[in-house]
Amino acid sequence: MKWVTVVLSIAIVYFQYSLWFGKGSVGHTKELQEQLILQTEKNQTLVLRNNFLAAEVNDLANGQEAISEIARVELGYVQEGETYYRFVEHKR
Known part of the structure; x- marks a missing residue:
């Protein structure tokens, strides 16, 4: 009976x-x-x-407005008939 107690004690310690x-x-x-x-x-x-x-890709695939907006912002695109004004601040 003593060996059963030892085996069960070892099992309890192992599981703990x-x-x-x-x-x-x-x-x-x-x-x-x-x-x-x-x-x-x-x-x-x-x-x-x-x-x-995904929304941007959808806009690019379906609409010309998104393409022209990106061209304007990133490439400086100006359509025919438009006037482009650039304002430059002078350093003082």
Whole structure:
């Protein structure tokens, strides 16, 4: 009967060690939950960025206004018949 007590005691110690310090332990689970929260926030940011880019692609594919706006801002495009004014501040 004494050896049964020893075996059960060893089993209890082993399972308690696994519960508190091993893989899948309480501390490890909390760490994984924190990582999950951070990854969820990053994913939400990326989803917003992807939605913005998808809307921009849709505008570029369907409308000439978006193309001309980008050409004006990035390339300095001026349509025929328009007058372009540039204001330069003088340094004092």
